[in-house]
Amino acid sequence: MDSSRRLWLGLAALLIASFGVLLFMGGEIHRKAPPMPERVLGSNGTLIYSQADIQKGRQVWQSMGGMQLGSIWGHGSYVAPDWSADWLHREATAVLDGWAQREASAESYAALSAERQAALRGRLEARMRLNTWDAATSTITLDEDRAAAIVAVAGHYRSLFGNDPATAALREAYAMKNDTVPDADNRHALTAFFWWTAWAATTNRPGKNITYTNNWPGEPLVGNRPPATTYLWSAFSVLFLIAGIALLGWHHAVTHGRSQEPQQLPATDPLALVRVTPSMRATAKYFWVVLALFLVQILLGAITAHYQIEGQQLYGVELSQVLPYSLTRTWHTQLAVLWIATAWLGTGLYIAPAISGHEPRFQRLGVNFLWVCLLVIVVGAFAGQWYAVMQKLGLEYNFWFGHQGWEYADIGRFWQWFLFIGLMLWLVLMGRALWPAIRRGDESRSIVGLLFLSTVAIGVFYGAGLMWGEHTSLSMVEYWRWWLVHLWVEGFFEVFATAVIAFLFTRLGLLQAKTATIAVLFATIVFMAGGVLGTLHHLYFAGTPTAVLALGASFSALEVVPLAYIGFEAYHTWKLGHATSWMARYRWPIMFFVAVAFWNLVGAGLFGFLINPPLSLYYMQGLNLTPLHGHTALFGVYGMLGIGLVLFCLRGLKPGLVWNEGLLRTSFWSLNIGLALMGLLTLLPIGTMQLLAAIDHGYWYARSADFMQKPIVELLVWMRVPGDVIFSIGAVAFTWFVMRLWMAPRHEAQLPQGSRAAEK
Amino acid sequence: MIEFYPQIRLVHIAAVFASGGLFFLRGAGVQLGAQWPMVAPLRYLSYTIDTVLLTAALMLASLLHQYPFVHAWLTVKVLLLVVYIVLGMFALRRGRTRMARLGCWVLALLVYALIVSVARTHHPLGLLHRWAG
Known part of the structure; x- marks a missing residue:
C-alpha cells in the first residue's frame, strides 16, 4: 500500500471516529x-414566569440582535454586559440588600461589617445554588426573597430596554x-429569558455541586468559582500540547528531506499558458464584490468601535436611531465571512476549468446566476436584520426573515436555506468543471480530489446552521452553531487553505503532485485530529456536562500543534516564491500566503491558546481577549488568504499587465501593521x-x-484609531490597485525594455 | 476621559507643529532640488505624525462634543485640511514645474496658517474675522 493510500485510509478512520x-x-x-420549566413559582404559589414568557423572551432577545448586543453565557459582543452575569449579580445583590435592611436595619449589604456580610453570603x-426544579411538574419554586429580588431586577431591565430617562x-x-424593545410585554418576556x-x-x-454552566460566570457572592475540572483539564491540555509538539517534531526529524527529489523547474510561467474561458472571465465580478464588501466591513467596524466611546452617536450624528450598534456589529461580523467566502467561491470557480481545461456547457450562466443569488442574499438578509433590530418586523417573522441573534449565523432561516442552496450550486459548478481532471487519473488526481473534498465540506457543513429550530434549547443551538463556525474556520478552511496553496504550487510546476499530496494529506490529518473534537472548547460553559470540558480542552490543545511548526511552511512558501525568475510575477500573492502562516501562528496559535484552556476561558470568555483572537485569526489567516487568492486569479484574468508594486507593497504592510496595532494597542x-x-x-x-468607562479603558479604545487608519489605507490601496487593472491598465508591451526584466 | 484632556490637547498641538514644521522643511528642500525630502524614513515619519494628529483630533472632538459638519469652525478646519493635503501633494511630488511646486508650497503654508488661526479663535474665518467685522 503506498503512503498516499495509507494516509487516505487514516484520514477516513480519523474522521469517522471524531465525528x-x-x-x-x-x-x-x-x-x-x-431544563426549561413550564412555570416558575414563588413559594406562596404566585406565578413569576411561565415557559411561554421565557421562550418569547428569547425571541425578543434574538430580534434585537441577540449576541450582537451584550452576551449570554459569555457568547456575544463586548460593550453591553453579559446579561446572565449581570442579572445574576443584580439578583444576588438585591437579595442581600433586602436581608441587610430587614435583619440589620442597614441601608444595604455593603454597609454591613465583613463578618455579617460573610454570614449573609453563606446563606445566599x-x-x-439549591436546585428546586421538579421534573414531575416541570416547576421551579423560589423563596419569597428571591421572588422579590426578581421583581426589582426585572424593573431595572424594563427601564433599560425602554426609553426611561433614569x-x-x-x-x-x-x-x-433608546427603546431597544419598545413593547412593554416584550420587555417583560425578555426579563424572563x-x-x-x-x-x-x-x-x-x-445531586452535584456544580452549576449547569460549570460554575460560569465567576461570582463570589454565590460561590461561583472555577470547578476543579477546569484546573485539571487546563493542566492536561498543556501536557497534550507539549506531547503533540514533540511527536510532530519527531515525525519531522524522521521524514524531513526523505522524498525531496530534484524538481525540473519550468522555464516560463505554466499558468500564463492557461486559456481563460468565458466562465473564468465571469468570476471577475466576484472579486469586485469582495472589495466592496471588504471596504464596507471596515467602515462598519470603525463605527462599531466608535460606539464604545459615544454609545449612541457618531461625531454629533444620532446614528443609533437608524443604525444601532447591534446592527453595525452584525453586519461587520457577517461581511467578514461573506467577503472571504466570496473570494474563495470566486477562486474555486476560476481555477476549476483551469485545472481540467474543460469549460462545461452553461458554466458561465451558472457563475453569473450564483453571483446574482449571492447579492440577493446579502441585500435581503441585511434588510431583514434592519427591520428586526428596529423592531418593525414582529416576532412572528423574525426567525425566518429577520435576525436570529446567533453570532456568525445571524441571518434569517429563509436566507440560510437560500445560502445553503447557493453553496450546493457552487459545488455543482465546481464538480462538473473538475470532473474530467478527477477522472483522468494522473498523479494530480489525489490533490484535486482533496481540494474538491474540502470545498464539498465547506458547502455541506453550512447545513449545520440549519439544524436548530426556533425553540431548540440554548445549549443545542450553541452545539450546532459551533459545528458551523468552528468546523469551518478550524477544520475545513484550514484544509482548503493548505490544499489550495499546495495545489497552486503544483500547477506552477514548483512542487511534484505526489509530494504535495502526501504533505497536504498529512497536514489534513493533523488539523482534523484536533479540529473536529476541538469544537467542544467553545462549549465549556454553555450548559454542557463536564465531559465536554475534558474533551474540548484536550483536543483543542492539539489544534495548536501544527501551528507551532508553521514557520517551516512560511519559509517553504517564501522559498518557492524565489524558485524561478518568473515567480516574481507572484511575489505579492506569495507574500500574502506568508502572512497567512504568520497570523496562523500568532492569531490562531498564540492568541487562540491564550483563551483556550478551561481555566483561562473561565475568566477570559467574552473579554477583549476574545476579539484579539477573532480579529487576528479571522482576518490574519483567512482574510490574507482571500486577498492572496484574488491576486493569483487576477494574474490570469488580466494577463500581460504590469502590476503597481507600490500599491501592493503599501497594501500588504499597512494591512499587517494595522492589524498588529489593533491587537497590541487596544485589544x-x-x-x-x-x-x-x-x-x-x-x-x-x-x-x-x-x-468599561474608566478613563484608561476609553483611552485604550481610542488607541485603535492609528491601527485602524493604517489598516484602512491598506484596504483602499488594494482596492485602488484592482480598479486600476480595469480602469488604467499598463501593458507589459508598453514598458521600456530595461524595466520589463524586473517585472518578469 | 475628560481627565486626559490637557495631555491630549498637548499631543494634538505638538503634532500640529511637528507636521507643519516637517512639511515646511521638506518643501524647502524640494524647492532647492534636494533628494532627502522624499526619502522613506522622512515620509514614514510624516505619516506617523499625521496619524497621531488625527487620533488626537478625533479624541478632542468627541471629548468636547464639537464636531465637523455640526460646528462651523471645525467644518472649515476639515475642508481646509483637504485643501492643504492636495496642495502639499503638488508641492512635494506632483507639481510638474518648479514654479508650480513653489506656488503650491507657499499656498499650502498659508492654508496651514489659516487652519491654525481657525483653531485658535474657534471661528470659521480664524484671525480674519477681526477684519471681516
Missing part, C-alpha cells in the same frame, strides 16, 4: 441541557439605542485589564459600565 464522538457528545448535551450561596446613561454606556440564563448559571445540577491591554478585574471582583465587573 462519532462529536455526535455522541451532542446527544449528551441534549440530555443534560438546563446555599439558597441560590437608565439613559447606562443605555449610552452599553451602546444601546435573562433570568432563566442566570438561574442555569447559579443552580447546581441535581490585548484592555483584555488583560478586564481579566484582572474578573479574577479580583467577578466576571460581571469586568463587563460592567463602571469598568
Whole structure:
C-alpha cells in the first residue's frame, strides 16, 4: 500500500471516529441541557414566569440582535454586559440588600461589617445554588426573597430596554439605542429569558455541586468559582500540547528531506499558458464584490468601535436611531465571512476549468446566476436584520426573515436555506468543471480530489446552521452553531487553505503532485485530529456536562500543534516564491500566503491558546481577549488568504499587465501593521485589564459600565484609531490597485525594455 | 476621559507643529532640488505624525462634543485640511514645474496658517474675522 493510500485510509478512520464522538457528545448535551420549566413559582404559589414568557423572551432577545448586543453565557459582543452575569449579580445583590435592611436595619449589604456580610453570603450561596426544579411538574419554586429580588431586577431591565430617562446613561454606556424593545410585554418576556440564563448559571445540577454552566460566570457572592475540572483539564491540555509538539517534531526529524527529489523547474510561467474561458472571465465580478464588501466591513467596524466611546452617536450624528450598534456589529461580523467566502467561491470557480481545461456547457450562466443569488442574499438578509433590530418586523417573522441573534449565523432561516442552496450550486459548478481532471487519473488526481473534498465540506457543513429550530434549547443551538463556525474556520478552511496553496504550487510546476499530496494529506490529518473534537472548547460553559470540558480542552490543545511548526511552511512558501525568475510575477500573492502562516501562528496559535484552556476561558470568555483572537485569526489567516487568492486569479484574468508594486507593497504592510496595532494597542491591554478585574471582583465587573468607562479603558479604545487608519489605507490601496487593472491598465508591451526584466 | 484632556490637547498641538514644521522643511528642500525630502524614513515619519494628529483630533472632538459638519469652525478646519493635503501633494511630488511646486508650497503654508488661526479663535474665518467685522 503506498503512503498516499495509507494516509487516505487514516484520514477516513480519523474522521469517522471524531465525528462519532462529536455526535455522541451532542446527544449528551441534549440530555443534560438546563431544563426549561413550564412555570416558575414563588413559594406562596404566585406565578413569576411561565415557559411561554421565557421562550418569547428569547425571541425578543434574538430580534434585537441577540449576541450582537451584550452576551449570554459569555457568547456575544463586548460593550453591553453579559446579561446572565449581570442579572445574576443584580439578583444576588438585591437579595442581600433586602436581608441587610430587614435583619440589620442597614441601608444595604455593603454597609454591613465583613463578618455579617460573610454570614449573609453563606446563606445566599446555599439558597441560590439549591436546585428546586421538579421534573414531575416541570416547576421551579423560589423563596419569597428571591421572588422579590426578581421583581426589582426585572424593573431595572424594563427601564433599560425602554426609553426611561433614569437608565439613559447606562443605555449610552452599553451602546444601546433608546427603546431597544419598545413593547412593554416584550420587555417583560425578555426579563424572563435573562433570568432563566442566570438561574442555569447559579443552580447546581441535581445531586452535584456544580452549576449547569460549570460554575460560569465567576461570582463570589454565590460561590461561583472555577470547578476543579477546569484546573485539571487546563493542566492536561498543556501536557497534550507539549506531547503533540514533540511527536510532530519527531515525525519531522524522521521524514524531513526523505522524498525531496530534484524538481525540473519550468522555464516560463505554466499558468500564463492557461486559456481563460468565458466562465473564468465571469468570476471577475466576484472579486469586485469582495472589495466592496471588504471596504464596507471596515467602515462598519470603525463605527462599531466608535460606539464604545459615544454609545449612541457618531461625531454629533444620532446614528443609533437608524443604525444601532447591534446592527453595525452584525453586519461587520457577517461581511467578514461573506467577503472571504466570496473570494474563495470566486477562486474555486476560476481555477476549476483551469485545472481540467474543460469549460462545461452553461458554466458561465451558472457563475453569473450564483453571483446574482449571492447579492440577493446579502441585500435581503441585511434588510431583514434592519427591520428586526428596529423592531418593525414582529416576532412572528423574525426567525425566518429577520435576525436570529446567533453570532456568525445571524441571518434569517429563509436566507440560510437560500445560502445553503447557493453553496450546493457552487459545488455543482465546481464538480462538473473538475470532473474530467478527477477522472483522468494522473498523479494530480489525489490533490484535486482533496481540494474538491474540502470545498464539498465547506458547502455541506453550512447545513449545520440549519439544524436548530426556533425553540431548540440554548445549549443545542450553541452545539450546532459551533459545528458551523468552528468546523469551518478550524477544520475545513484550514484544509482548503493548505490544499489550495499546495495545489497552486503544483500547477506552477514548483512542487511534484505526489509530494504535495502526501504533505497536504498529512497536514489534513493533523488539523482534523484536533479540529473536529476541538469544537467542544467553545462549549465549556454553555450548559454542557463536564465531559465536554475534558474533551474540548484536550483536543483543542492539539489544534495548536501544527501551528507551532508553521514557520517551516512560511519559509517553504517564501522559498518557492524565489524558485524561478518568473515567480516574481507572484511575489505579492506569495507574500500574502506568508502572512497567512504568520497570523496562523500568532492569531490562531498564540492568541487562540491564550483563551483556550478551561481555566483561562473561565475568566477570559467574552473579554477583549476574545476579539484579539477573532480579529487576528479571522482576518490574519483567512482574510490574507482571500486577498492572496484574488491576486493569483487576477494574474490570469488580466494577463500581460504590469502590476503597481507600490500599491501592493503599501497594501500588504499597512494591512499587517494595522492589524498588529489593533491587537497590541487596544485589544490585548484592555483584555488583560478586564481579566484582572474578573479574577479580583467577578466576571460581571469586568463587563460592567463602571469598568468599561474608566478613563484608561476609553483611552485604550481610542488607541485603535492609528491601527485602524493604517489598516484602512491598506484596504483602499488594494482596492485602488484592482480598479486600476480595469480602469488604467499598463501593458507589459508598453514598458521600456530595461524595466520589463524586473517585472518578469 | 475628560481627565486626559490637557495631555491630549498637548499631543494634538505638538503634532500640529511637528507636521507643519516637517512639511515646511521638506518643501524647502524640494524647492532647492534636494533628494532627502522624499526619502522613506522622512515620509514614514510624516505619516506617523499625521496619524497621531488625527487620533488626537478625533479624541478632542468627541471629548468636547464639537464636531465637523455640526460646528462651523471645525467644518472649515476639515475642508481646509483637504485643501492643504492636495496642495502639499503638488508641492512635494506632483507639481510638474518648479514654479508650480513653489506656488503650491507657499499656498499650502498659508492654508496651514489659516487652519491654525481657525483653531485658535474657534471661528470659521480664524484671525480674519477681526477684519471681516
